[in-house]
Amino acid sequence: MLIAMANLSNARKLxxxxxxxxxxxxxxxxxxxxxxxxRAAASHWGRILHQLWLEVTGFVxxxxxxxxxxxxxxxYTRYRAHNAGxxxxxxxxxxxxxxxxxxxxxxxxxxxxx
Numbered sequence: 001m002l003i004a005m006a007n008l009s010n011a012r013k014l015x016x017x018x019x020x021x022x023x024x025x026x027x028x029x030x031x032x033x034x035x036x037x038x039r040a041a042a043s044h045w046g047r048i049l050h051q052l053w054l055e056v057t058g059f060v061x062x063x064x065x066x067x068x069x070x071x072x073x074x075x076y077t078r079y080r081a082h083n084a085g086x087x088x089x090x091x092x093x094x095x096x097x098x099x100x101x102x103x104x105x106x107x108x109x110x111x112x113x114x
Contacts, residue, residue, distance in 0.1 A: 062099070
Protein backbone atom coordinates (compact mmCIF):
# COMPACT_ATOMS: atom_id res chain seq x y z
CA MET A 1 0.00 0.00 0.00
CA LEU A 2 2.86 2.35 0.79
CA ILE A 3 4.48 1.63 -2.60
CA ALA A 4 1.26 2.46 -4.49
CA MET A 5 1.02 5.83 -2.76
CA ALA A 6 4.64 6.61 -3.61
CA ASN A 7 3.98 5.82 -7.28
CA LEU A 8 0.86 7.94 -7.22
CA SER A 9 2.82 10.79 -5.74
CA ASN A 10 5.51 10.49 -8.42
CA ALA A 11 2.85 10.29 -11.12
CA ARG A 12 1.21 13.42 -9.73
CA LYS A 13 4.57 15.19 -9.68
CA LEU A 14 5.21 14.20 -13.28
CA UNK A 15 1.76 15.46 -14.24
CA UNK A 16 2.42 18.82 -12.63
CA UNK A 17 5.83 19.01 -14.31
CA UNK A 18 4.33 18.18 -17.73
CA UNK A 19 1.55 20.74 -17.31
CA UNK A 20 4.05 23.44 -16.30
CA UNK A 21 6.34 22.60 -19.22
CA UNK A 22 3.38 22.78 -21.63
CA UNK A 23 2.37 26.18 -20.25
CA UNK A 24 5.92 27.49 -20.64
CA UNK A 25 6.17 26.11 -24.17
CA UNK A 26 2.83 27.71 -25.02
CA UNK A 27 4.27 31.10 -24.10
CA UNK A 28 7.23 30.64 -26.43
CA UNK A 29 6.87 32.34 -29.83
CA UNK A 30 9.07 29.72 -31.45
CA UNK A 31 6.95 26.87 -30.16
CA UNK A 32 3.78 28.70 -31.19
CA UNK A 33 5.11 29.22 -34.71
CA UNK A 34 6.19 25.60 -34.99
CA UNK A 35 2.82 24.44 -33.72
CA UNK A 36 0.91 26.61 -36.22
CA UNK A 37 3.17 25.41 -39.03
CA UNK A 38 2.66 21.78 -38.08
CA ARG A 39 -1.12 22.28 -37.95
CA ALA A 40 -1.15 23.96 -41.36
CA ALA A 41 0.98 21.18 -42.88
CA ALA A 42 -1.20 18.47 -41.30
CA SER A 43 -4.35 20.17 -42.59
CA HIS A 44 -2.90 20.41 -46.11
CA TRP A 45 -1.78 16.77 -46.15
CA GLY A 46 -5.13 15.71 -44.72
CA ARG A 47 -6.97 17.39 -47.60
CA ILE A 48 -4.61 15.79 -50.13
CA LEU A 49 -5.03 12.33 -48.59
CA HIS A 50 -8.82 12.74 -48.51
CA GLN A 51 -8.82 13.70 -52.19
CA LEU A 52 -6.64 10.71 -53.00
CA TRP A 53 -8.98 8.44 -51.02
CA LEU A 54 -12.00 9.70 -52.97
CA GLU A 55 -10.23 9.23 -56.30
CA VAL A 56 -9.05 5.71 -55.48
CA THR A 57 -12.47 4.60 -54.24
CA GLY A 58 -14.09 6.20 -57.28
CA PHE A 59 -11.77 4.28 -59.57
CA VAL A 60 -12.46 1.01 -57.75
CA UNK A 61 -16.22 1.56 -57.98
CA UNK A 62 -16.00 2.37 -61.70
CA UNK A 63 -13.87 -0.72 -62.27
CA UNK A 64 -16.49 -2.83 -60.48
CA UNK A 65 -19.19 -1.19 -62.62
CA UNK A 66 -17.21 -2.16 -65.75
CA UNK A 67 -17.00 -5.74 -64.51
CA UNK A 68 -20.74 -5.66 -63.86
CA UNK A 69 -21.36 -4.33 -67.38
CA UNK A 70 -19.33 -7.17 -68.87
CA UNK A 71 -21.30 -9.62 -66.76
CA UNK A 72 -24.53 -7.97 -67.90
CA UNK A 73 -23.56 -8.42 -71.54
CA UNK A 74 -22.70 -12.07 -70.90
CA UNK A 75 -25.98 -12.68 -69.08
CA TYR A 76 -27.93 -10.91 -71.80
CA THR A 77 -26.42 -13.16 -74.48
CA ARG A 78 -27.37 -16.17 -72.34
CA TYR A 79 -30.87 -14.77 -71.94
CA ARG A 80 -31.21 -14.28 -75.71
CA ALA A 81 -30.09 -17.89 -76.21
CA HIS A 82 -32.75 -18.99 -73.67
CA ASN A 83 -30.09 -20.34 -71.28
CA ALA A 84 -30.85 -17.93 -68.42
CA GLY A 85 -33.75 -16.00 -66.98
CA UNK A 86 -34.23 -12.23 -67.03
CA UNK A 87 -33.53 -11.95 -63.30
CA UNK A 88 -29.77 -12.40 -63.79
CA UNK A 89 -29.72 -9.66 -66.43
CA UNK A 90 -31.65 -7.37 -64.11
CA UNK A 91 -29.25 -8.03 -61.22
CA UNK A 92 -26.27 -7.24 -63.46
CA UNK A 93 -27.89 -3.99 -64.65
CA UNK A 94 -28.73 -2.86 -61.11
CA UNK A 95 -25.22 -3.75 -59.91
CA UNK A 96 -23.63 -1.84 -62.80
CA UNK A 97 -25.78 1.26 -62.31
CA UNK A 98 -25.28 1.29 -58.56
CA UNK A 99 -21.49 1.03 -58.70
CA UNK A 100 -21.28 3.52 -61.59
CA UNK A 101 -23.26 5.95 -59.42
CA UNK A 102 -20.91 5.40 -56.46
CA UNK A 103 -17.86 5.94 -58.66
CA UNK A 104 -19.17 9.08 -60.33
CA UNK A 105 -20.31 10.67 -57.08
CA UNK A 106 -16.89 10.00 -55.58
CA UNK A 107 -15.25 11.93 -58.43
CA UNK A 108 -17.87 14.67 -58.18
CA UNK A 109 -17.04 15.09 -54.49
CA UNK A 110 -13.35 15.51 -55.37
CA UNK A 111 -14.22 18.14 -57.96
CA UNK A 112 -16.53 19.97 -55.53
CA UNK A 113 -13.79 20.07 -52.85
CA UNK A 114 -11.39 21.82 -55.23
